[in-house]
Amino acid sequence: MIAFLIKRLFHALLVMFVISVVSFAIQDNLGDPIQQMVGQSVPESERAELREELGLNDPFLVQYLRFAENALHFDFGYSYFYNEPTTDVIMRHLPATLELVFATTLLIILLSVPIGVYSAIRPRSWLSRLFMGVSIVGISIPVFLTAIVLIQIFAIGIHVSLFPADTAWGAWLNGLLSTSGGMPAYGRGDVTHVFGTWDTNFASLNGLTYLVLPAISLASIMLPLFIRLIRAEMMEVLQSEYIKFAKAKGISMRRIYFLHALKNTMLPVITVGGVQIGTLVAYTILTETVFQWPGVGLMFLDAIQRSDIPLIVTYLMVVGLIFVITNTVVDLIYGLVNPTVKLTGKPA
Amino acid sequence: MGYYMTFKKTLLATLIGASLTLPMAALAQDVTGDGKDVNLRVAYDADPVSLDIHEQLSGGILQLSHLVFDPLVRWTQDFTFEPRLATDWKQIDDTTMRLHLRQGVTFHSGNPFTAKDVVWTVNRLKRSPDFKAIFEPIESVDAVDDYTVDIHTKRPYPLLLNLSTYIFPMDSEFYSGTTENGKDKGEIVKNGNSFASRHESGTGPYRVTARQQGVKVEFERFDDYWDKDSPGNVDHIVMTPISENATRVAALLSGDVDFIAPVPPNDLERVRADKNVKLVTMSGTRIITLQMNQKRVDAFKDARVRKAIAYAVNQEAIADRLMKGFATPAAQLSPKGYSGHNPDLKPRYDLEKAKQLMKEAGYEDGFSITMMAPNNRYVNDAQIAQAVAAMLARINIKVDLKTLPKAQYWGEFDDRAADIMMIGWHADTEDSANFYQYLTECPNPDTGAGQYNSGNYCNPELDKLVEKANLETDRDKRAKMLQAVEKGLYDDAAFIPLHWQDLAWAAKNKVQIEPVLNVMNFPYLGDVVVEQN
Numbered sequence: 001m002i003a004f005l006i007k008r009l010f011h012a013l014l015v016m017f018v019i020s021v022v023s024f025a026i027q028d029n030l031g032d033p034i035q036q037m038v039g040q041s042v043p044e045s046e047r048a049e050l051r052e053e054l055g056l057n058d059p060f061l062v063q064y065l066r067f068a069e070n071a072l073h074f075d076f077g078y079s080y081f082y083n084e085p086t087t088d089v090i091m092r093h094l095p096a097t098l099e100l101v102f103a104t105t106l107l108i109i110l111l112s113v114p115i116g117v118y119s120a121i122r123p124r125s126w127l128s129r130l131f132m133g134v135s136i137v138g139i140s141i142p143v144f145l146t147a148i149v150l151i152q153i154f155a156i157g158i159h160v161s162l163f164p165a166d167t168a169w170g171a172w173l174n175g176l177l178s179t180s181g182g183m184p185a186y187g188r189g190d191v192t193h194v195f196g197t198w199d200t201n202f203a204s205l206n207g208l209t210y211l212v213l214p215a216i217s218l219a220s221i222m223l224p225l226f227i228r229l230i231r232a233e234m235m236e237v238l239q240s241e242y243i244k245f246a247k248a249k250g251i252s253m254r255r256i257y258f259l260h261a262l263k264n265t266m267l268p269v270i271t272v273g274g275v276q277i278g279t280l281v282a283y284t285i286l287t288e289t290v291f292q293w294p295g296v297g298l299m300f301l302d303a304i305q306r307s308d309i310p311l312i313v314t315y316l317m318v319v320g321l322i323f324v325i326t327n328t329v330v331d332l333i334y335g336l337v338n339p340t341v342k343l344t345g346k347p348a
Numbered sequence: 349m350g351y352y353m354t355f356k357k358t359l360l361a362t363l364i365g366a367s368l369t370l371p372m373a374a375l376a377q378d379v380t381g382d383g384k385d386v387n388l389r390v391a392y393d394a395d396p397v398s399l400d401i402h403e404q405l406s407g408g409i410l411q412l413s414h415l416v417f418d419p420l421v422r423w424t425q426d427f428t429f430e431p432r433l434a435t436d437w438k439q440i441d442d443t444t445m446r447l448h449l450r451q452g453v454t455f456h457s458g459n460p461f462t463a464k465d466v467v468w469t470v471n472r473l474k475r476s477p478d479f480k481a482i483f484e485p486i487e488s489v490d491a492v493d494d495y496t497v498d499i500h501t502k503r504p505y506p507l508l509l510n511l512s513t514y515i516f517p518m519d520s521e522f523y524s525g526t527t528e529n530g531k532d533k534g535e536i537v538k539n540g541n542s543f544a545s546r547h548e549s550g551t552g553p554y555r556v557t558a559r560q561q562g563v564k565v566e567f568e569r570f571d572d573y574w575d576k577d578s579p580g581n582v583d584h585i586v587m588t589p590i591s592e593n594a595t596r597v598a599a600l601l602s603g604d605v606d607f608i609a610p611v612p613p614n615d616l617e618r619v620r621a622d623k624n625v626k627l628v629t630m631s632g633t634r635i636i637t638l639q640m641n642q643k644r645v646d647a648f649k650d651a652r653v654r655k656a657i658a659y660a661v662n663q664e665a666i667a668d669r670l671m672k673g674f675a676t677p678a679a680q681l682s683p684k685g686y687s688g689h690n691p692d693l694k695p696r697y698d699l700e701k702a703k704q705l706m707k708e709a710g711y712e713d714g715f716s717i718t719m720m721a722p723n724n725r726y727v728n729d730a731q732i733a734q735a736v737a738a739m740l741a742r743i744n745i746k747v748d749l750k751t752l753p754k755a756q757y758w759g760e761f762d763d764r765a766a767d768i769m770m771i772g773w774h775a776d777t778e779d780s781a782n783f784y785q786y787l788t789e790c791p792n793p794d795t796g797a798g799q800y801n802s803g804n805y806c807n808p809e810l811d812k813l814v815e816k817a818n819l820e821t822d823r824d825k826r827a828k829m830l831q832a833v834e835k836g837l838y839d840d841a842a843f844i845p846l847h848w849q850d851l852a853w854a855a856k857n858k859v860q861i862e863p864v865l866n867v868m869n870f871p872y873l874g875d876v877v878v879e880q881n
Contacts, residue, residue, distance in 0.1 A: 031755025032762075037538055039405030039478045041776055041786060043796040046477045050538060081397065082561050083541050148594055155602040185602040186391075186595050187563075187588060292590045292599075294563045302562065302591065305724075307755045 005328070012324040019320045020071070023313045024064050031307035033080050054080075067313070076317075077310035081303070086314035090296060094318075095198040096188060097288070097295030101280045103201075103215040108223050116230025117265075120238065121257060123231075132231075135224030143283065147217040147290040154213060157181025184210045186292040214291040221283060222276055229272060233265045240264075267338055274330030278323050385583040386878050388859065389605040391596050395565060395589035399556060400544035401516055402536050405478035405776060407869055414870045415567060415585070416456075417516035417550030418574075420447065420466070421509055423778065425866050427685045429509050433461065433517055433551065439821070442504045443487070447512075449495040453574040455519040457549040463491035468520035470499075476536050481796065482511065482776055506821045510777045519549035553580060553874030564588045573874075580875045597854075600625055606859050606878070609871070611852035613674040613727055619854045626861075631676040632851040633683045633867050634774040636726055637787070638719075638736065638844040639803035645717055645767045648803070652709040654841035659702035660743045663695040666735055667847045670728055675847035680834045681773070681783040683848045685867070687823065688780025688830030693838050702743050714744025720766035721749070722757040727849055733770060736844075761802060769802045772849070778868065780830045784814045788842055805842040 033056070034047050051057055055066065070077065076086045119128035138146075152158060160177040163170035189210035192203035201207035237243065238261055246256050284297035292298065296315060303311040396412040397404055413419070420434035434447040453461035470489045473479045485507075487500040499508060523534045523544055533543040548556055551574065554567035567585040588605065590596040593612035599605045601622055611619055611627060619627045640648040640657065647653045663677035679695045682688035706712055721733035730751040737747035747768070752760065761769055775782035790806035791798035797811075810833050817829035837843070851869055855861045858879040864872040 029756065031753070032759045035758040036755070037404070039776070040773075040800075041405065041481055041782075042478050043481055043799065044793065045796075046480075050477070083398075083537075083545065148598075151595070151598045151602070155604070156598055157602070181602050183602075185598045185604050186590055187604075289592050290595055292588070292592060292595050294560075299562065305591075305753070305755060 004331075008324065008328045012321055015320045015324055016317045019316050020067070020313060021064070023316050024060070024067065027309045027313075030304065030309060030312065033307040033309060036306045036308075037080060076314040079303070079311040080308045081306050081311070082308075086311045089299065089311060090314060090318055092197045093294060093296045093299045095200070096293060097281060097284050097297060099201055100211070100214055100218060100284060100287070100293060100295060101277065103211050104218040104222070104280060105277055107215055107219040108226055111219075112223055112226035112230055116227045117234055117257065117262065119227070120231045120234030123235070131227065135227050138220050139224040141220070143217055143221050143286050144290050146220045147213070147287060150213050150217055151185050151290075153179050153181075154183040155181050155185035183213055185213075188294060214287050214293050217290070218280065218283060218287045222280065225276065226269070226273065230265060230269055233268055234261060237261045237264045267334070270334055270337060271330055274326055274333070278326035281319060281322055386581050386880065387584045387586070388582045388607060388873070388876065388878060390585060390587045390873070391590045391599055391605040391608045392587065393589065393591050393593075393596065393610060395562060395587065398545040399548045399559065400536060400542060401518070402472055402476040402479055403538065403542075403545060405482075410868075410870050412565075413516045413550075414552070415554045415873055416548050416552040416556060417518070418453075418552050420449075420512040420515045420517070422513055422872070423866060423868055423870075427778070429513075433466075434512065437509070437512075440498070442821070443501045445499045445501075445508050446492070447497050447499065449497065450574060451495055453551050454572045455522065455549045455551055456555045456570055457519055457522045459519050459521045459549070461517060461519075461551055462494045463497045464494075465517045465520045466497050466515065467491050468523075469515060469517045472518070472534060472536070473515070477538065479514065482514070486511070504819050504821050506818070506823070506826055507777055507779050507781075510779055513778075514776075517551065518544075522547075522549035553578065554585060562589060575874070578875050579877050580873070581877050581880075582873070585873060600854055600856070603856075607853070607855040607861060607871075609851075609853045609869070611854045613672055613852075616672070616674065616852060625854055625856055627852060627854045628862055628865055629674070629850050629852045630865065630867050631683070632849045632869070633686070633778070634726075634772050634849045635678055635681050635683065635783070636675075636729075636732065636770065636772045636846045636849060637681070638768050638770055638846065639787075639801065639805070640843065641764060641767050641769070641803050643804045644764070645715075647709070647711055647715055648767075650709050651840055652705045653711060656702045656705035656709070656711075656743055657740065657745070658841040658844055659696055659698045659705065660745075661736055661739050661844050661846070662697040663846055664697065666732055670731055670735055671847065671850075674727065674850045674852070676850065678845040678847050680838060680845055681787065682780040682830070682834060683867075686775070686778070686780045687827040688783075688834050690831040690834040690838075693834060699742060706743050712744070714746065716746040716748065717767040719747045719749045719768040719770075720757065720760055721751050721770035722754045723751040725754040725757065726770075726772045729770060729772075732846060736846075761800075764802045764804075771800055771802070773800070780834070781814055781818055784810070784833060784837075788837055789814065803843055805840070807836065807840060807842070810836045 033054070034051055037050065038047060055063060067077065074087070078084065079086050079089050082089045115131050119131050122128055157180045158178055160174050163173045165171050165174055187210065188201055188207070190204055190206045191199035191201055192207065194200050201211045243256060243261055246260055284295060285301055287293065288295045288297035289301055300312070300315045303315065392408070392411070394408055396408045397406070398409070399412070401409055401413045401417060403409070418432045420432060421429045422432050424430050433450050433453065435450050437445055437447045440446050449461070449463060449466065455461060467489045470483070470486065473483045474486065485501050485503070485505045487502045489500070490498045492498055501508065525533050527533055527543050531543065535542055535544070537545065553570055553573050553575070555570050556565060557568045558566040565587045567587070569583045590599060593615065596608050597611065597615045597619060600608045600619070616627065619625060640654055642648045663679070667673065667675040667677045677695045679693040680690055682690070706714070719733060719737060721729050723730035733749055733751060737749045740747050750766065760766070761771065771787070773783060773787055785797060786800045788801060788805060789797040789811050790808060791801050791804060813829055813833050817826050817833070820826040820829065851867065853861060853865055853871070860877040860879065861871065864876045
């Protein structure tokens, strides 16, 4: 176990080293940060001075070594825009993103397990077909479109006047299809301070309403994937010998489905799911931009537009670290659920 | 197993809890709108980078300046000057202007406003990397007494009042001394944490009560604000940056904010159609142009070729169809209202004439060039470049177009990396001479003239005329000279003007925004009235 963790620690360091080199190598293509800092009429001499001051004229290797040396002391530099250490900036934005990802994960788990299991048990029922059909649509609509449609329907509201309003059924249909909106369209609303940089949306009703639309649109990418995965795994498990044997033994179908079959279904789901939840952090970029959710995704996109190179590099390294951590946690959980797996890879 | 079950139960409880909260959301929102205090929620596309108004010369910082500080004078909607902290002014000799200052004005810190604050502020402006270039003509400022200052210029300078719109007196006492860690409170730091970038003390209608960079800025009406005649009735302003266009519009339409700017051209109709909100548009002052690089392409040295291009580009079609009327077609740099605006110059689209000029110049069969334009800097910038490329194809000029995000584009622009490059310009001084200085004068790295003249167009005669105009304090004479410069540039086809970008704001019906808006795009929110019912 210890050996496994140490190995993973080295993985993390390697990943972060590679990310930092790559992001440093492409920084020339990210644009000129000076351009973003000064007004248009500032003379070239002033710009040159600022460029020298920031050390942007030094050769690649010098800049990288300076960065690496500071990074070893956990100093990742100052953001050009926020004028603060990049780690502080990220720590301030990270809770918002993690809360969004957490809410999305809850939605996914709560919806995908029952739907996936149901459509595996009753693959031919119309409800299963409906779920599968909707999930195909869900997987193929880009997340920003989902988000904008959600905003239009639930935040702004739509007024349907397709049907004749002077007939009772027309008025009823119009009323049924129209929405009054009212959900918040952007931002986090009233957050409750927990500690440090962590403000939470989960502590108040107002906070939770702000979380609903972003979480649904973020979930819309992963939910269909999970439903299909659980359905496929469950169907496969239901074909296996031990389930047939259990049926023959006369155990109630309920017990077979939810105790014996579900357990084995969840094994691969945990592996794939854990990794996918990690990538959700990356997917938040689009969702956060549309909903102006003040998390790291929005911060990263703004940083790219401002050529805020130190912040970009630190963000990429943090995301790399999150990936390594989620993978490690997934492996640990897998080991707990399935004790026949030895983490260190040595024969038992 | 048991653990797993309780976990599931907790999740269920959370979900039920969440669904119960939905109908209550509406209730929670009403409470904020019905109190006695008047609130205004504003969403701009970006928030000010700093509270230090001398750190950057940008629209965002100037909008902040008008909220938290007051200028000596400010622009009115029809390009005249309105007294603010300066009550009246007089030219006492060729190079000196005497200004009388308003009495009984207090800073947010409680310090009284006097002449020494103006002196201190101008000296600080002359140190600011962003402002020092436009404050170069000022030699010094003297306090004659507590409420009188003399501004001395190095030479007769006609634009001193224009410059005074940029002098927002700062509280010299508040910004003097050192911080706990020994830093000068008045220092201007571009990339770092300075005292002035986190603290403010101005004379303006609002104090900053909370600020989270990139998330929101909160303002509160200053109780001791000097302008008791101001109709403004807003107690609290919350300003949120919403960079995504669609979200900003959605926030207004859904009632989450009361006032947004800018309104993206694609959503103009949608906003106009909504009964609960109103849209205000104005012809702006930012000119969009194309520059033809004479150093890279020999053909561009021939005025006939440049004119052929000028005749081939159809500004009206671009403004009408591509910009959907959200632009004013241009044939010169100076917009209407500027002293250099020459009413005789009109867009001159004429394809036959263009072809004939190409033939005269010996380029009947055309040639191939490269063009670069940004794709997220100006409204529809990439599409405009594509349209121009198509127009030039009709006179057999083949354009290889590349569009880039602004972060990368300006590096290419500085390198003069293409034969035709796009640039938009807004004159910081709201005066025509600023256009010529940066866009059309002969490039000279020592003086900074022609810093953005990527075409390398050079006409010493016109430069001399601009120089002369800059020493002319008689407004009418000066306007004549500047208009002659515009004519000269037009006849030479020094560059291709396309249009002035329009401005658009939108607000809820109850917010009376019309009187506080202007083409400078500095809404005077201190004077805004929100109707109460």
